[in-house]
Amino acid sequence: MRKKIFVGVTIVGIIFGIGGCQSWERNMKSLSSxxxxxxxxxxxxxxxxxxxxxxxxxxxxxxxxxxxxxxxIDGKRVIIHGGIVINEEN
Structure with a gap:
C-alpha cells in the first residue's frame, strides 16, 4: 500500500514539476493550437x-x-519558396 502511495505521489510531483518547464509550455501551446x-x-x-x-x-x-x-489562411494555401520568413505569434 505504501509503495502505491509513493508511486502516486512521485507521478503527481513529476507532472507538477514539468508543468513549469518551457518545453512543457511549448507543448501545451502546440496542443492548444x-x-x-x-x-x-x-x-x-x-x-x-x-x-x-x-x-x-x-x-x-x-x-x-x-x-x-x-x-x-482565408481558405487558401500559401506556399513560400525562398525569402526570409518571420513568424510571430501574437
Whole structure:
C-alpha cells in the first residue's frame, strides 16, 4: 500500500514539476493550437535585401519543410519558396 502511495505521489510531483518547464509550455501551446485551428500570428516575408514582400495576419498554423514554409489562411494555401520568413505569434 505504501509503495502505491509513493508511486502516486512521485507521478503527481513529476507532472507538477514539468508543468513549469518551457518545453512543457511549448507543448501545451502546440496542443492548444492543434485543437483550436491555429494561433494568432503574423507572418512577414522579406526579400534578401530586407524589403517586405508580403505580410499575412490571422489565426492559422504554419508548417515548414527544407525548401518551403506553408499555411492555410482565408481558405487558401500559401506556399513560400525562398525569402526570409518571420513568424510571430501574437
Amino acid at each position: 492543434d485543437i483550436s485551428g491555429g494561433l494568432n500570428r503574423t507572418v512577414t516575408v522579406y526579400d534578401y535585401n530586407g524589403q517586405v514582400i508580403r505580410q499575412y495576419a490571422g489565426k492559422f498554423d504554419v508548417s515548414e519543410s527544407e525548401n518551403e514554409v506553408y499555411f492555410d
